Amino acid sequence: MTDKKPQNYRAMEKDIHTDFKQDMSYADYLQLDKVLSAQTPLSGQHDEMLFIIIHQSSELWIKLAGHEISKALTCIQQEDFGPAFKVIARVKHIFVQLTQSWQILSTLTPADYLKFRDDLGHSSGFQSYGYRKLEFLLGNKNAAMLKVHAHDKAVHQELSDTLNQKSLYDETIHLLARQGFNIDKEMLNRDVSQPYQANQSVLEAWIEVYKQCDKYFELYELAEKLVDIEDAFQQWRFKHMYTVQRIIGNKHGTGGSSGVGFLKKALDMSFFPELLDVRTHL
Template sequence: MTPAPTPEPRRIERSSDEARAATAARTGGGPLLEPAGESTPYIDYESIDVLLNLQHTRSGTHDELAFYIMGQVKELLFKLMRHELLAAQRHIRADRLPGAFEAFRRVVRIQELLVSTWDVLGTITPAQFNAFRDHLGTASGFQSYMYRHLEFLLGNKVRALLNPHRGVTSVHRELEEALHAPSLYDDVIALLAARGHKIDDSVLRRDPAQPYTADDSVEQAWFEVYADSRPDNDLYLLGEALMDVADRFQQWRYRHLITVERIIGYKPGTGGTSGSGWLRKIVQHQFFPELWAVRTRL
């Protein structure tokens, strides 16, 4: 099985400041009410007609659409978050931290939107969810490959989590590459070493496909960085930017847990997990462990 091919973007005439000024003069400053063609430029630019026809609920119940659309919203935000984190990683590799900080600021705003999706999902009552839950079959957000990209990119590498995607060749290949690529945190640690902090060779030369475990030399490096908390210490600012991202990820996972318990209690999940029991284990995971641990020493 392979994902459906991405449709080609529709052709849109480019505009300019001069053209926009001429249009505003022609409309008297009001909206353009008679665009040329059989569509509208907004529909064509955003593929709105395609987007709004991608909701295929299965049960015929009223409340399933809220669940369905929030799932799609999350996937779009995962994609955007990955886009920004990859940009941050490129800046870190090139020691251009101001560019990384810009990307991280956007990532945090995306994460806030992601956390707020649980507010919408939390309006679904147990009775409403049970009315369409069986129609999910074994579908589960655990199978989200864009979310798995995020986990791998941030350093939570678990090879077994590739297995659900073996039947989707292109997705499995992308995730395999992400598993073996250095994580963003691997590049942060390499930057600490390049800036003169002593990092053990075993960390710098580790297999990036293996799960990351906390290291004393990395914690010591962060301790040295945090000893100078002046606003012009860009490594200190980097540590805090990473903590902003890690903090929001913890909030996301916790809100997921609470929303699940609110709606289905302690029933098993649709994707084979124990439900809230599995999510409680996931909540305990922390990205960038030395940044959490060093706070005890400060």
Template sequence: MSHQAQPTQAQEPETPHLDFQGTTPYEDYVQADVLTHLQHTLSDDPGEMVFLVTTQVMELWFTVIVHEWETAAKALRSDDIPVAVAALKRSVRQLEALNASWRPLGQLTPAQFNSYRSALGEGSGFQSAMYRRMEFLLGEKSASMLVPHRGATRVHAELEKALHEPSLYDEVLRLLARRG
């Protein structure tokens, strides 16, 4: 028995809405215009842009991971283990993405990196406030690590708060103590 193709009625594709008053809802939410204009290189070296964007992406991943670990700590405080586990599982994938962020820099030779490194002066990824917050959340806390951030009032206050709050590790220990 042969099946004859049934004629299909062509449906007109839905026309996307293109005329917005002001910016698009996407731009309002993501703020892509802000993100894509944060890159201000300090040298004329073409390799500096990939370094700058890569480190900015890593800072964003640090922010997401801090959010997940703070979510997990809060959930553990209220004995909500499923929420804590879900946040920690998400953070594993985010850590994988963070590690993958290094790949674009892997193509740079030491000579290429050194061609713009001097323009960064004393700048170093070890000065990252979000990386410091990740350390504090894991229980690696030292008040001396606040010193480099004294000049950034909001950042310093956030780090000082994180320094004095229980770490994710502390919350796990507290949960275990409550559960005997």
């Protein structure tokens, strides 16, 4: 007789902690009782769980992206470039992760989605306040979007505050001015709650940065990090649009939008227009 263990066996190590009667566990720390009980399908259809979890997990990633961009704003204000580059790079990877999630949702067929779509009522991703805050932080300002959140005073106030604060790009333009570039005064004193409009003085500053990238390396690196965000965000937008088109075609969205047509319009918008235009002038 042998006591040799099976090949597919991993022994419990003696120092692994197993008693959590008086100690904090992994589940306690992450409050998994709340997280894993937050899925409440309404239709009884198997695929609704997929739909819920994809959107809930996306909201967590969006929350993290907003958290990181807020840190980047502070770093740029303080001209603390290293930490700014770190968190901006992280945001890019968050958008890549979000884009990949649409691959999973794409396994939801049109026939299966129609089995529970009516149960969603008028709820829609358009109403995501995390996404709206993210867009405001990046500079896509639109006060009309606040109407969707008027029913929740706390959320409405948070979004209103973000709308009226300088975006990531606004802070970057102020940084250019502090670094000695001749930025038009109206750009430095503009109403930051309004949509950003491309400006010649900002473009000329970036042209100089790119033509003398060794001299202005930190600004050059910051610009490329911002383009990374723009690139990753646009890929996320495109995959969102295409996934919606794949599942519902050209039907209107549950929230009342034109659906794919409305999503396509976002692809023409840029957070940092001069950073794309500068390529033409090099």
